Amino acid sequence: MLSYPATAADWRQRARSRLPRFLFDYVDGGAGDEATLAANVQDFAALRLRQRVLVDVAQVDTRCRLVGQDCALPLALAPIGLAGMMARRGEAQAARAAAAAGVPFTLSTVGICPLAEVATAAGRAPWFQLYMLRDRGAVQALLQQAWDAGSRTLVFTVDLPTTGLRHRDTRNGLAHGGTRAALLRAGQVLARPGWVARVALGGKPLTFGNLTRQVPDGRNLNAFKAWVDAQFDASVTWADIAWLRGQWKGRLLIKGVLDVQDARAAVDSGADGIVVSNHGGRQLDGAPSTARALQAIAQDLGAQTELLVDGGIRSGVDMFKALALGAHGVLIGRPWVWALAGGGEAGVRQLLATWQRELAVTMMLTGATRVADIGRQHLEDYKQIDI
Numbered sequence: 001m002l003s004y005p006a007t008a009a010d011w012r013q014r015a016r017s018r019l020p021r022f023l024f025d026y027v028d029g030g031a032g033d034e035a036t037l038a039a040n041v042q043d044f045a046a047l048r049l050r051q052r053v054l055v056d057v058a059q060v061d062t063r064c065r066l067v068g069q070d071c072a073l074p075l076a077l078a079p080i081g082l083a084g085m086m087a088r089r090g091e092a093q094a095a096r097a098a099a100a101a102g103v104p105f106t107l108s109t110v111g112i113c114p115l116a117e118v119a120t121a122a123g124r125a126p127w128f129q130l131y132m133l134r135d136r137g138a139v140q141a142l143l144q145q146a147w148d149a150g151s152r153t154l155v156f157t158v159d160l161p162t163t164g165l166r167h168r169d170t171r172n173g174l175a176h177g178g179t180r181a182a183l184l185r186a187g188q189v190l191a192r193p194g195w196v197a198r199v200a201l202g203g204k205p206l207t208f209g210n211l212t213r214q215v216p217d218g219r220n221l222n223a224f225k226a227w228v229d230a231q232f233d234a235s236v237t238w239a240d241i242a243w244l245r246g247q248w249k250g251r252l253l254i255k256g257v258l259d260v261q262d263a264r265a266a267v268d269s270g271a272d273g274i275v276v277s278n279h280g281g282r283q284l285d286g287a288p289s290t291a292r293a294l295q296a297i298a299q300d301l302g303a304q305t306e307l308l309v310d311g312g313i314r315s316g317v318d319m320f321k322a323l324a325l326g327a328h329g330v331l332i333g334r335p336w337v338w339a340l341a342g343g344g345e346a347g348v349r350q351l352l353a354t355w356q357r358e359l360a361v362t363m364m365l366t367g368a369t370r371v372a373d374i375g376r377q378h379l380e381d382y383k384q385i386d387i
Contacts, residue, residue: 008314008335014342020188022172031164032285040312043291047321048380052367060363064371066329072102074329077336079129084112086341088203092121097348114209115149125150133231152250159256161234164283245270258293260300273306298326316358323374
């Protein structure tokens with residue numbers, strides 16, 4: 001039993017011991033054989049840093065400005081569906097931790113806690129993540145909800161015309177309805193009585209808080225899946241992004257871009273920034289890692305738009321490497337959910353504090369005193385990096 005989790009891997013181990021298997025695997029797993037999921041982590045790990053000495057690093061500053069917001073470090077918590085199932089009122093706890101750490105929190109459309117609850121808990125509005133739905137009236141209603149709650153940054157996910165084939169979900173009975181799947185999940189729940197007390201009973205209502213108008217019976221997993229299958233729109237094109245840009249008065253980030261051509265189209269559509277992401281390896285297995293995609297997009301468009309990267313970041317050192325490749329900031333998903341499941345709000349605070357220290361130490365040992373100074377010159381053989 002870990003007495004003091006120090007790393008994301010430690011929090012992952014603790015989350016695994018506390019969550020029903022289907023919930024842990026929902027967060028932890030990827031598509032197909034999970035090759036892209038693994039590559040996200042491996043390609044950041046493969047990058048080598050240039051250690052520098054006898055540089056004045058007495059005053060290292062991890063602060064930055066991210067998507068128009070002052071932040072204590074170049075990081076935001078990524079949107080995670082069902083995060084409120086990982087801990088009691090999970091999104092509210094995580095948003096409080098993010099606010100205390102001085103970084104943004106992004107609420108998923110399919111989160112458990114509604115926008116108003118998260119904004120009240122954190123004392124400030126979150127960024128809001130959205131998918132394009134067939135019912136454009138529902139999209140407009142969600143945008144108005146977000147605006148009324150105070151959200152001014154919209155993270156629009158574009159890499160989900162259909163859900164990837166996530167075999168762990170199939171094995172655990174999460175990908176299908178029916179009595180057999182329900183019994184399988186029930187057995188996994190009963191194996192975690194602590195989770196039942198903390199979350200299933202103590203965290204009610206376990207409904208999709210932002211979708212109560214669209215999915216009235218949010219407690220019914222089969223009803224929710226039927227709604228998702230009916231509403232997720234596979235016909236969306238860049239013309240729809242232009243429509244969205246006309247609907248949303250705040251900042252717009254397009255999340256799920258891996259290709260340079262698509263990145264250019266995102267800029268042309270009026271987006272304020274791009275999140276280089278393969279959905280954490282949960283969509284197309286065999287897609288490039290985020291580190292590889294970031295390199296190409298940053299070289300082509302880094303000076304034209306704000307670039308964030310999501311996927312494979314597991315430490316403050318990885319955060320530094322992402323900035324060195326050309327990102328302006330990172331989004332993290334699994335690590336904050338592992339910490340949330342393992343230790344609630346305090347766990348997320350601890351994780352973020354550790355990562356800030358890791359970033360500061362990495363900056364000192366590479367001779368960088370400001371986030372804005374981090375670049376490809378801090379990577380070994382930076383003129384030709386082959387991940």
